[in-house]
Amino acid sequence: MKKRFLALAAVCMITMMTACSPSARVEQAERSFYAMDTIMSVSACGENAEQAVGQVTRRITELESLWSVTDEKSEIYALNRSGSGEVSSDTAELVSFALDISDRSGGALDPTIYPVLTAWGFTTGTNRVPSADELSELLKVVDYRAVETDGRTIYLKEGMMLDLGAVAKGAASDEAARILRKNCIGSALINLGGNIMTVGGKEDGSGWRIGVKDPLGEGNVGVLTLKDLAAVTSGCYERYFTAEDGTVYGHIIDPESGYPVDNELLSSTIISPSGRLCDALSTAVFVMGAERAEKLWRSWSAESFDMLLITKSGEVIVTEGAEERFELTDKELTLRVIEK
Ligand code: ADP
Ligand code: MG
Numbered sequence: 015m016k017k018r019f020l021a022l023a024a025v026c027m028i029t030m031m032t033a034c035s036p037s038a039r040v041e042q043a044e045r046s047f048y049a050m051d052t053i054m055s056v057s058a059c060g061e062n063a064e065q066a067v068g069q070v071t072r073r074i075t076e077l078e079s080l081w082s083v084t085d086e087k088s089e090i091y092a093l094n095r096s097g098s099g100e101v102s103s104d105t106a107e108l109v110s111f112a113l114d115i116s117d118r119s120g121g122a123l124d125p126t127i128y129p130v131l132t133a134w135g136f137t138t139g140t141n142r143v144p145s146a147d148e149l150s151e152l153l154k155v156v157d158y159r160a161v162e163t164d165g166r167t168i169y170l171k172e173g174m175m176l177d178l179g180a181v182a183k184g185a186a187s188d189e190a191a192r193i194l195r196k197n198c199i200g201s202a203l204i205n206l207g208g209n210i211m212t213v214g215g216k217e218d219g220s221g222w223r224i225g226v227k228d229p230l231g232e233g234n235v236g237v238l239t240l241k242d243l244a245a246v247t248s249g250c251y252e253r254y255f256t257a258e259d260g261t262v263y264g265h266i267i268d269p270e271s272g273y274p275v276d277n278e279l280l281s282s283t284i285i286s287p288s289g290r291l292c293d294a295l296s297t298a299v300f301v302m303g304a305e306r307a308e309k310l311w312r313s314w315s316a317e318s319f320d321m322l323l324i325t326k327s328g329e330v331i332v333t334e335g336a337e338e339r340f341e342l343t344d345k346e347l348t349l350r351v352i353e354k
Contacts, residue, residue: 281300
């Protein structure tokens with residue numbers, strides 16, 4: 015029995031080795047496309063890179079058609095309209111994940127924030143400032159704890175709406191990396207509208223150099239060097255509007271108040287092997303602010319993550335693991351390292 019198992023294991027090893035053996039036919043493939051409301055690009059190097067990148071674009075398009083909150087044919091759209099229903103395992107899994115992070119972030123992430131987001135006009139493009147009464151009325155249907163799941167069936171409370179906008183691109187980047195690795199791609203850079211995922215390092219073996227955007231200007235404040243890691247930044251410099259009185263309102267909402275986040279942070283970047291974790295936490299941490307985020311980071315034991323926060327007072331707060339990979343180029347900012 016043991017012998018048979020060993021023989022089988024040996025066959026598997028050989029198959030695995032030959033499946034991803036180095037080949038003379040190394041291709042470089044690059045593709046840009048539009049999905050999930052943003053420009054995406056995938057660049058990969060390896061055998062059959064062209065075909066693998068094609069698979070990635072098809073898979074992301076498929077995920078978008080499940081998760082889009084505005085596409086009348088999507089699963090999320092159908093769920094929001096009927097209030098309950100069975101969804102695919104891809105959707106059920108991402109909903110459970112989002113609810114788990116909502117819980118672990120004390121509600122800073124809340125995938126039921128959509129009605130409030132709509133009131134601010136971030137979903138329609140015609141922005142407005144809702145009244146305090148309107149917001150408190152809408153907040154009655156914002157509560158991730160009221161979403162019930164039973165296997166692949168999801169139940170929403172009356173008037174509630176789910177929006178996976180804060181985690182979808184991260185989850186898509188995980189799928190992209192999985193597909194590329196399955197196709198023996200050892201070096202790839204995936205950029206889903208600023209959600210970065212890296213497979214291996216660059217062809218020469220060095221890490222991918224990823225610029226961290228200056229939230230107040232055009233350039234970068236520094237560079238992260240990454241291998242087999244994702245990095246996702248949330249901030250209000252990408253999507254915001256200026257009201258008549260000059261107040262700037264961003265598209266990330268504090269579920270506690272119903273108002274766009276207004277704390278000491280300009281941006282929050284999360285680094286970890288999981289794209290969806292980076293995406294979920296970059297949004298959550300931006301809502302939580304530096305102090306609560308630091309506590310979250312210290313208390314996190316299971317899957318760990320690193321973070322880089324840029325504050326309005328010109329500080330860049332980095333966890334140890336982020337510091338190792340970060341080079342600050344904007345000399346007007348000061349670096350503060352936090353340790354566990
Ligand atoms: P982006 O998608 O712009 O890269 P994020 O990943 O931070 O940025 O997600 C922001 C999106 O998430 C918003 O456009 C909105 O759809 C949704 N959202 C806003 N605030 C929250 C929140 N507190 N919890 C969950 N989703 C949110
Ligand atoms: Mg996010």
